[in-house]
Amino acid sequence: MKIKKSDVILALIVLAVAAVSLAVIYMGRTRGGKAQITIGGEPYRSIDLAKNERIEIRRDDGFNVIVVKDGTIYMESADCPDKICVNHSPIRYKGETIVCLPHKLVVEITDGEESEADVVAR
Amino acid sequence: MIASLTLCSLAGCTGTGKAALGSRYEASFLELFDTVTKIVGYAKDKETFEGNVKRIKDELERYHRLFDIYHTYEGINNLKTVNDHAGISPVKVDPVVIDMLKFAVAENEKTNGNVNIAFGSVLSLWHTYRTKGIDDPEHAALPPMEELLEAARHTDIHRLVIDESAQTVYLDDPQMSLDVGAVAKGYATELVAETLEKEGITNLMLSVGGNIRTLGHKADESGRPTDWAVGIQNPDEDSDEPIIRLLSLSGQSLVTSGVYERYYTVEGKNYHHIIDPDTRMPSTEYQSVSILCSSSAVADAYSTAVFNMPIEEGKQFIESQPAVEAFWVMADGSYVSSSGFEAYVKK
Numbered sequence: 001m002k003i004k005k006s007d008v009i010l011a012l013i014v015l016a017v018a019a020v021s022l023a024v025i026y027m028g029r030t031r032g033g034k035a036q037i038t039i040g041g042e043p044y045r046s047i048d049l050a051k052n053e054r055i056e057i058r059r060d061d062g063f064n065v066i067v068v069k070d071g072t073i074y075m076e077s078a079d080c081p082d083k084i085c086v087n088h089s090p091i092r093y094k095g096e097t098i099v100c101l102p103h104k105l106v107v108e109i110t111d112g113e114e115s116e117a118d119v120v121a122r
Numbered sequence: 123m124i125a126s127l128t129l130c131s132l133a134g135c136t137g138t139g140k141a142a143l144g145s146r147y148e149a150s151f152l153e154l155f156d157t158v159t160k161i162v163g164y165a166k167d168k169e170t171f172e173g174n175v176k177r178i179k180d181e182l183e184r185y186h187r188l189f190d191i192y193h194t195y196e197g198i199n200n201l202k203t204v205n206d207h208a209g210i211s212p213v214k215v216d217p218v219v220i221d222m223l224k225f226a227v228a229e230n231e232k233t234n235g236n237v238n239i240a241f242g243s244v245l246s247l248w249h250t251y252r253t254k255g256i257d258d259p260e261h262a263a264l265p266p267m268e269e270l271l272e273a274a275r276h277t278d279i280h281r282l283v284i285d286e287s288a289q290t291v292y293l294d295d296p297q298m299s300l301d302v303g304a305v306a307k308g309y310a311t312e313l314v315a316e317t318l319e320k321e322g323i324t325n326l327m328l329s330v331g332g333n334i335r336t337l338g339h340k341a342d343e344s345g346r347p348t349d350w351a352v353g354i355q356n357p358d359e360d361s362d363e364p365i366i367r368l369l370s371l372s373g374q375s376l377v378t379s380g381v382y383e384r385y386y387t388v389e390g391k392n393y394h395h396i397i398d399p400d401t402r403m404p405s406t407e408y409q410s411v412s413i414l415c416s417s418s419a420v421a422d423a424y425s426t427a428v429f430n431m432p433i434e435e436g437k438q439f440i441e442s443q444p445a446v447e448a449f450w451v452m453a454d455g456s457y458v459s460s461s462g463f464e465a466y467v468k469k
Binding site: 081082083084087088089091093095096097099101104106115116117118119120121122 | 148150152156157158160162253256257327329332333334340350351352353354355356359360361364365368376377378380382383384385412
């Protein structure tokens with residue numbers, strides 16, 4: 001079978017469309033990720049999950065260290081008594097939260113990929 | 123396919139589901155039961171939803187105060203009052219406290235003692251050692267067995283004396299104390315859910331610290347009513363998958379007891395907070411146990427009780443209960459389901 005020039009062009013177009021689509025999906029995922037930190041119900045700061053960083057929050061009632069890594073966010077350490085926030089696995093899906101109850105601190109994913117669950121039993 | 127996916131991710135693909143159910147709203151608060159309460163619901167407008175949230179919060183707060191074992195509130199006798207009067211005198215309490223305690227005693231009998239609200243002395247010993255161990259990991263220690271055994275001498279639920287005609291509660295052992303951590307949250311959640319159902323407020327989902335109770339339906343992308351999608355937390359924190367099972371629920375409750383949330387480490391080994399009444403130690407058989415049934419009160423109590431049962435006993439127990447299902451994550455990471463559980467897994 002002889003490969004025609006038009007076949008090659010068609011193949012290239014298909015590949016190009018696929019590559020662009022994948023790139024858009026990929027960027028959509030990593031770019032779309034946003035999180036919000038609130039303390040005592042007041043917005044503290046918003047976070048772009050595409051940028052890895054380490055956020056140290058020191059206040060009168062204690063400290064929390066929050067880490068953004070590869071589109072996820074987690075509590076690296078805290079001086080609260082139960083460490084439930086530190087034990088929480090990293091979050092990435094819209095609506096997921098990590099709560100440090102003793103410090104009234106909430107990290108919530110405000111924008112990003114939708115989770116398939118409305119809520120999670122834990 | 124790729125192109126349609128792309129369009130979808132660009133557009134966001136999130137219908138808010140207007141039409142029959144109204145719009146979707148969410149609210150959460152941190153003040154009650156030492157945990158996070160989350161409410162997702164449908165209402166015709168924001169004011170209606172906020173009104174529903176206020177109703178829920180007010181009622182939950184009433185139970186929170188009545189069932190609280192740590193704090194005293196002016197003008198009410200709660201379970202702390204009852205604990206403080208152990209061996210001294212009966213305490214007159216709100217009828218809802220009597221009902222909750224009677225429920226807890228009945229569940230204790232039904233589960234062969236595997237959930238015991240009279241276990242306060244042992245639980246507080248673990249709580250003390252856990253808190254110290256987290257604060258100072260290098261010197262983290264287990265409670266000595268002689269102390270645990272001594273504490274366990276004061277955990278006889280039959281010495282909880284409930285006088286229904288006088289509406290009083292009395293602990294007939296000065297060293298005994300109530301700890302309703304395995305029961306109160308679920309019981310309160312169920313009462314609130316039943317109030318809402320009675321008043322025709324439906325299409326709503328309550329999560330009180332991860333204890334889930336669903337009412338009615340949610341809307342799918344085109345606004346049609348569909349079941350709520352409720353996940354079970356993956357106990358493996360290093361996994362990329364946060365959820366190990368996704369269930370379709372409408373009107374049911376799902377409660378999980380797991381080892382991964384509240385624990386401390388002694389000499390490289392983790393010790394969680396669910397203490398087996400028989401051994402006075404954390405059970406090592408499971409990573410988590412989830413219970414699915416209509417009542418959030420029952421789901422909460424059973425999730426602790428079944429966690430404290432060996433797998434064969436737990437399976438037998440669940441199969442003997444009508445319309446109760448369970449899902450175990452074993453210590454080695456394998457899964458076990460009760461006979462009717464898989465029917466709820468989302469297709």
